[in-house]
Amino acid sequence: MGVVVLYGSETGTCEMVADHVVDALSSYGDTSLYDMLEFDPEDLDAEDFLVVVCSTYGDGELPTGAEPFYESLCDEEPDLSGLRFAMFGLGDSVYDETFNRGGEIMAEKLTELGATQVGEHARHDASSSVKPKDMAQEWAKKIAEEFLT
Numbered sequence: 001m002g003v004v005v006l007y008g009s010e011t012g013t014c015e016m017v018a019d020h021v022v023d024a025l026s027s028y029g030d031t032s033l034y035d036m037l038e039f040d041p042e043d044l045d046a047e048d049f050l051v052v053v054c055s056t057y058g059d060g061e062l063p064t065g066a067e068p069f070y071e072s073l074c075d076e077e078p079d080l081s082g083l084r085f086a087m088f089g090l091g092d093s094v095y096d097e098t099f100n101r102g103g104e105i106m107a108e109k110l111t112e113l114g115a116t117q118v119g120e121h122a123r124h125d126a127s128s129s130v131k132p133k134d135m136a137q138e139w140a141k142k143i144a145e146e147f148l149t
């Protein structure tokens with residue numbers, strides 16, 4: 001089993017978060033990191049453990065960096081049965097109604113295609129004093145202990 005970390009970003013926070021997730025997970029096995037813009041959903045492998053890092057833009061929408069991947073999921077409808085994934089969403093609670101919708105939209109689509117979400121669905125709040133990298137490292141450690149050992 002390998003760990004695939006995918007991030008979909010608008011202004012780079014998710015990439016930084018994904019780097020820290022990879023750091024936290026790399027001692028648990030073979031871990032690779034991809035920008036969703038450069039990843040084809042057909043390459044998702046049920047043998048792998050998927051970690052998705054995804055922010056929110058517009059009015060509760062996916063960031064630009066996640067849109068083509070999401071569109072491919074909608075068009076290709078790959079069968080993701082057996083694939084386990086964990087979600088780290090990013091957002092800002094000033095966007096009250098649409099807080100962290102991006103990660104939720106992506107998690108809903110992966111689930112609809114047969115994948116199983118595991119672990120805590122993290123929702124980082126840019127208005128909080130918690131640094132995304134600190135929250136991500138702590139979250140990733142818990143995911144690793146629960147699902148990768």
Ligand SMILES: Cc1cc2nc3c(=O)[nH]c(=O)nc-3n(C[C@H](O)[C@H](O)[C@H](O)COP(=O)(O)O)c2cc1C
Pocket residue numbers: 008009010011012013014015055056057058059060061063090091092093095098099100101126
């Ligand atoms: C124009 C704009 C729109 C945003 N819309 C939302 C939103 O609807 N809901 C939310 O939770 N966060 C929203 N955010 C906050 C971002 O998701 C948050 O700052 C995140 O950390 C950015 O990550 P990124 O740099 O990887 O894209 C928005 C930010 C901007 C600048």
